[in-house]
Amino acid sequence: MPDSDLVNRFPRxxxxxxxxxxxxxxxxxxxLGEKRKGVSIWVKRDDLMELGGGGNKLRKLEFLLGEAMAEGCDTVVVTGGIQSNFARLAAAACARTGLAxxxxxxxxVPRETEIYQANGNVVLDRLFGAHVHILELGDDAGGFALRRAAEIAASGGKAFVGTLGGSTPVGALGYVGCAFEIESQSTEIGTPFDQVVxxxxxxxxxxxxxxxxAISGRDPFQIRAHTVLSPADACVAATAGKVNAVFELLGSKARIQAEDLNINGTQLGxxxxxxxxxxxxxxxxxxxSEGLLLxxxxxxxAFAGLLSDIETEVxxxxxxxLFIMTGGSPGLFAYADALNSN
Structure with a gap:
């Protein structure tokens, strides 16, 4: 079976x-000059997508909304942090597809400023027509989402609940396809990528x-991740479980161990x-230097991690x-106080 067919057989x-x-x-x-030590730095522009301001979550949402529509859902309920890119793009994708x-x-995030709580992605969530629920500190977002789904069902609707970041095995299919895409593009431009960051x-x-x-025959350790949510040990364990769940979903007998993953925790701060x-x-x-928005x-x-990795010769x-630009530029406006210094 061709690689692309592995993911295309799922609702999308x-x-x-x-x-x-x-x-x-x-x-x-x-x-960077001599500081780059001869490293060629490339970016994959997953921020350049036409819908909702772009970003990597659209790859996940193609399959998550496919799953929701296959199940006959009329509403999508998603969870995230205040400045969630996943929530913004879910709202935009639902607007495009006619789902509530x-x-x-x-x-x-312990940032209580008005600029953080009401600007950036939050503005766009509402602009795209989503019903926004902002919880108090300590409230359980997952539990709230499930209660809302039950209320929607009680009123005659059917809700699909998207977990944090859309990082289910179905959502991850979007990046299985991206791995195949990178492989093809690498061949087209004649540049083999030694690492993907x-x-x-x-x-x-x-x-x-x-x-x-792994399905394409490449070493998974060549994918270098910088964790931004949890400490490295927890991130490795959780990610390994997700990889193996994706293999299972695809019907593959392949499995990985934690030591097969390349995850660094020094940029978490x-x-x-x-x-x-x-x-x-x-x-x-x-x-x-490039007029691009991280x-x-x-x-x-993650890009700070890439620069550090060049310096230390990791x-x-x-x-x-190859660095994957995952989008999320609306979040810059919520961090203006941190970025406005010269």
């Missing part, structure tokens, strides 16, 4: 208009990429969504590295 709602481009960051390479959307936003939040993107890489000086520096460097929660920390001198 098309939310993207083809593969996202891969581009070399030539000007950034010039700015409710987003349940939990206080996952990503952020790891809820783990679905990493799980899908690892499963897709004080925790999920808490700014670090390294993140701010990476966001500004890429913005000022988000402050995921991409900024990324081998002279190699080709």
């Amino acid at each position: 709602v098309r939310l993207m208009n083809g593969p996202t481009p891969i581009q070399q960051l030539s000007h950034l390479e010039k700015v 959307c409710e987003v349940v936003l939990a206080q996952m 990503i952020p790891n939040g809820s783990g679905g993107m990493h799980a899908g990429l690892v499963a897709g890489a 004080g925790g999920y969504g808490i700014p670090t000086s390294e993140m701010v520096g990476a966001v500004k460097l890429v913005g000022r 988000d402050p929660v995921y991409g900024g920390k 990324i081998a001198p002279g190699s080709n590295v």
